[in-house]
Amino acid sequence: MPSPSAPLFRFGVVADPQYAALEPNPALDRYPANSLAKLEEAIAEFNRHDLAFVVTLGDIIDGGWESFDAVLPVYETLRHARHFLLGNHDFAVASQHLNEVASRVGMPSAYYDFAHAGYRFIALDGNEISLFAPPEGDPRRAEAKLLMKALHRAGAMNPHRWNAAISDTQYAWLVAKLDEAKAAGEKVIVMNHYPIFPENSHNAFDSESMLMLFAEQDHLVAYLSGHNHAGNFGVVDDTYFINFKGMVDTEDSNAYAIVSVYEDRLEIQGFGREESRVLVLQDA
Numbered sequence: 001m002p003s004p005s006a007p008l009f010r011f012g013v014v015a016d017p018q019y020a021a022l023e024p025n026p027a028l029d030r031y032p033a034n035s036l037a038k039l040e041e042a043i044a045e046f047n048r049h050d051l052a053f054v055v056t057l058g059d060i061i062d063g064g065w066e067s068f069d070a071v072l073p074v075y076e077t078l079r080h081a082r083h084f085l086l087g088n089h090d091f092a093v094a095s096q097h098l099n100e101v102a103s104r105v106g107m108p109s110a111y112y113d114f115a116h117a118g119y120r121f122i123a124l125d126g127n128e129i130s131l132f133a134p135p136e137g138d139p140r141r142a143e144a145k146l147l148m149k150a151l152h153r154a155g156a157m158n159p160h161r162w163n164a165a166i167s168d169t170q171y172a173w174l175v176a177k178l179d180e181a182k183a184a185g186e187k188v189i190v191m192n193h194y195p196i197f198p199e200n201s202h203n204a205f206d207s208e209s210m211l212m213l214f215a216e217q218d219h220l221v222a223y224l225s226g227h228n229h230a231g232n233f234g235v236v237d238d239t240y241f242i243n244f245k246g247m248v249d250t251e252d253s254n255a256y257a258i259v260s261v262y263e264d265r266l267e268i269q270g271f272g273r274e275e276s277r278v279l280v281l282q283d284a
Helices: 032-046 067-075 095-104 139-153 168-183 207-214
Strands: 009-014 053-057 081-085 112-116 119-123 187-191 220-225 232-236 239-243 255-261 265-272 277-280
Touching (some): 009 032, 032 067, 032 255, 053 220, 119 168, 168 187, 168 207
Parallel strands (some): 009 053, 053 081, 119 187, 187 220
Antiparallel strands (some): 112 119, 255 265, 265 277
């Protein structure tokens, strides 16, 4: 049984609200217009708790620049600090807006980090090397095509147009942030829209290289992601890989979570379709 000690802090998690004023897609069981009410419900619950922040793991909208005008005001009702990541659907906007998405949602930059109570949170921009986020003609689109071809030749599950990877520049930044956190004695939680484990058709193109990097990080506690709306879970070398379920799925059941961070464990309280878990920290 978990010890009853008070948590160091708690934070809320939302994955894939994917709001848009669109008709439902019953074939995929997605109801993008219903996400405003679901988000309002989640925020009402978050506001009942003492949370350090709430993170949205990408796909704030389903598409359309005007969708931000409807969904972002809902976040204004949140009484806690909020952090956003971007997903593939956030770039389903007119081409002239592709370079404005991060600033539209008030992000300091497309990838960033912050510290809280002995933890370093690293928020990745998993969209850099893709067929959708860079402007037309950008060499990163060609790089994404080469990655997809290599993955296809290797028989991988994930060479799909809706997946992506981080750049070499961001990878070097990630390594530096992991090193900084280790030197500071901080535990690390990495967040990305794209999962990297277990193997799945929704995983980032660079899953293997990230897993190799993370295998060397004994201070890395967890990797949080969205994108795969069904959710997923795995453990590698005492690091937990938690893929949260998509809020946009189903007509009326919700999906979000509150994570309580203790000295010796993470406790995930799932709401709606999201699962609850107790994750013991091996080096605590």
